[in-house]
Amino acid sequence: MTAPHDRRTSWSDAAPVPFWLDTPDRPQARPALDGDLRTELAVVGGGFTGLWTALMAKERDPGREVVLVEAGRVAGEATGRNGGFCSASLTHGEANGRERWPDEYDQLHRLGLENLDEIAATIERYGISCDFQRTGELAVATRPHELAEFDASDPSFLDADALRQEVDSPTYLGGTWDREGTAMLDPARLAWGLAAAAESAGVRIIEHTPVTRLKESGNHVDLVTAAGTITAERVALATNAFPRLLKRLRFHTVPVYDYVLMTEPLTEEQLASIGWRNRQGMADSGNQFHYYRITADNRILWGGYDAIYHLGRRIRPKHEHRPQTYATLAANFFATFPQLEGLTFSHHWGGVIDTCTRFCAFFGTAHDGRVAYATGYTGLGVGASRFGANVVLDLLSGEETERTRLEMVRTRPLPFPPEPFAWIGIQLTTWSLKRADRTGRRNLWLRVLDRFGLGFDS
Structure with missing residues (x-):
């Protein structure tokens, strides 16, 4: 059994790869670009925003030529490394949304719920097997001052006893259960399913082909790569945390590293000791917060707490692992669930998030409207990325819609300052x-x- 003061043995033998990607079911890599090509719409980025954009572009206009180009592998970065929380929130939570857009928050809330409904419908329509379960999310207080922020008269509020009937931890003081606003899923399998659906609709997906710059070419835009040039009538940018192809965005986000531990599957006895029969997603209420959930095979994903920024906005493979954070996560896990003492972790990993000063996505166009982008999701992009993709397609079409009329869509966050x-x-x-x-x-x-x-x- 791991000694209470030393948790290193609980994670030291874990596989240093994202659990969601560590499966023989991962699709084979698609070929890289080999020469020049032309298309009506080019989508840059093979994460959720890019995949939703490509698929919905074909749903809107089945005859449109669509090419998606990815620097690495589809779902290889943030899309395949997150916790699998698919939230209806478009604004990184109600408090942030009401503070920034009080006059349109109710509309944003409705649009977010509709977006989550449409994600569920897409998964069903295309038969995507991604363990989608609309179980909701428990937000829990573990300190008295956090508990004071909850409204005990709210019908969703659970006191300590009621909360521990749901999930049993001695650290819980109370919390709320949002039953409709969050679904749990396997993010990599959702991405692979979206990619397969897009390809079946006629989208061409190119992997291992970084786009290095954009340049205007008459009424078109050239996407320059080392292997050739993609000439497109319209371009959708979905690169998120990675280097900007538009200089105007270089200060509007910063890359932040987030880290995750995944346990071995719990035994029936271990699972019974904590309850969790309703399999909700969970998050504690601190500024440095943990998010956690239970998987289809009864593992616990435990992530968050540290958000690490490296001087110079650096993104490096070596930053994807941080022993100090794994040690902190493990210690906090066993403090939350002491009844699971002795459980070990099978996987640990990190990934980079694009955070902005308003905590949620922002949008815009460039090159006389021929290029559009969505970026800055700040960790809640699994669900909001579909909304962002719809905004991008609206902007590229030049049509005014309910989405493009939103103040949230028409404004951008304040930038971060330059270094240092x-x-x-x-x-x-x-x-x-x-x-x-x-x-x-x-x-x-x-x-x-x-x-x-x-x-x-x-």
Whole structure:
């Protein structure tokens, strides 16, 4: 049994790969680009935003030529590395949405729920096997000052006893269960299913082909790669955290690394000791928060807490693993579920998230409307990416829709400063958030950020 003060043996033998991608069911890589080609619509990025854009472009116009080009593998980055929480929220939660867009929040909430319904319908229509379960999400308080933020008169509120009837942890003081706003799924299998559906509709998917720059070519846009040029009438950018093909966006997001542990499957006895019969997604309420869920084969995915930013906006493979964070995650896991002492982790991994100062996606166009983008999801892109893809297609069509009339869509967040000021500001913010978790009080720095609608999150 792992000693309480040393959790390293619980994760030291874990496979250093994303659990969702560690399966023989992963599709074979598609060929890279080999020479020049022309298309009506080129989609750059093989994550959720790009896949939804390509598929829905063909659903809107089956005769349109669509090519999707991915620098690595479909679902190889954030799409295949997240927790599998598919949220209806388009605004990174109600509080953020109401604070930023109070006059249209109810509309955004409705659109988010409709978007989640449409995701479920797409999964059913194409027969995508991705363990989609609309179980909702429990938000839990583990400190008295967090509990004070909950409304005990809310019908969704659960006191400590009621909460522990759902999932049993001695750390829980109370929380809420949003029963309709979140589904659990296997994110990689959803992405692979969307890719297969897109290909069956006629989309050509090209992998292992980084696009290095965009340039105008008459009424078209050239996507330049080392293997050839893709000339397109319209371009949808879905590169998220990765290097910007539009210079105007270079300061609007920063790449932040998030880390995850995945346990071995629980025995029936272990599962009974914590309950979790309704298999909700879960998140605690701190600024440095954990998100966790149970998988189809009864593993627990446990992620979050640390959000690590590297000086210079650096994205490197070596940043995908961080022993200090794995140690912290393991210690906090066993503090939350002491009845699972001795359980080991089968996988650990990290991945990069595109965070922006308003915590949710923003949108825009370039090259006289021939290029459109959606980016800045800040960790809640599994569901919101479909909405973002619809916005991108609306913008490329030039038509005004309910989506494009939204203030959320028409405005962009304030940018982060250049280095070294971005790194200094993020370190100060991280330190302040940790302090606020301990004390329950936001210091002057955080209050100033609040005043100007700025922030840092993952």
